[in-house]
Amino acid sequence: MFVAVLMLVLMGALGLAALEGASQDRQIAGFQNRSDNAFYAAEAAVAQARQLVRDDSAPNAAGKLVAANLADVALYDREGALPRYGPDQAMLAVNPTGILDLNKTGPVPGVDGRVGGAGLTVRYFQINVQGTSPQAGFGLDGRASTARIETIEAKVGASGY
Numbered sequence: 483m484f485v486a487v488l489m490l491v492l493m494g495a496l497g498l499a500a501l502e503g504a505s506q507d508r509q510i511a512g513f514q515n516r517s518d519n520a521f522y523a524a525e526a527a528v529a530q531a532r533q534l535v536r537d538d539s540a541p542n543a544a545g546k547l548v549a550a551n552l553a554d555v556a557l558y559d560r561e562g563a564l565p566r567y568g569p570d571q572a573m574l575a576v577n578p579t580g581i582l583d584l585n586k587t588g589p590v591p592g593v594d595g596r597v598g599g600a601g602l603t604v605r606y607f608q609i610n611v612q613g614t615s616p617q618a619g620f621g622l623d624g625r626a627s628t629a630r631i632e633t634i635e636a637k638v639g640a641s642g643y
Contacts, residue, residue: 513627516615519565520629523552523613527567528631531581531609535635547580547611563616570610570630582608590638607635 531547549568569580576582584606615627 516627517629519552519615520613520627523565523567523615524611524629524631525613526552527580527611527613528609528633530567531611532635534581535607535609535637547609552613565613565615567611567613570612570632572612572630573610573632577608577610580609580611582610584608584634602638602640605637605639607637609633609635 527547530550534547547569549566552565552567569578586606587603590602590604610630610632612628612630614629617626
């Protein structure tokens with residue numbers, strides 16, 4: 483009789499340990515998911531900023547990166563919010579628009595870019611963006627993840643642009 487009760491207690495303890503392990507795995511997966519969502523949002527911000535640099539017709543300027551949501555509500559119906567991206571909030575003093583003209587120009591490296599007598603010039607822009615995941619819901623820790631990306635975009639044009 484004693485052995486049977488001891489086995490039941492041991493099996494119960496083993497079951498509780500397995501439940502705790504599964505709960506921790508689920509929590510870690512949630513953290514990773516929020517981190518991935520934040521990174522994907524930051525990548526979307528980089529893509530938008532690069533497009534703004536390429537599309538801008540003004541030679542020494544680039545458009546302002548506007549904060550936006552990444553997805554639609556149907557995909558994130560449980561979080562109560564959507565992943566967002568925009569200019570890096572930690573860099574607002576240096577780069578308030580998210581796209582900074584570095585005022586560095588020069589010939590295109592490794593290319594003899596003379597076209598009809600005019601050479602090609604490259605201009606460099608610094609891009610600072612961040613993506614933020616929605617906060618966790620359903621009794622989890624309620625923290626959001628933030629991913630920051632800094633990159634340089636080169637824009638090639640005719641000399642003097």
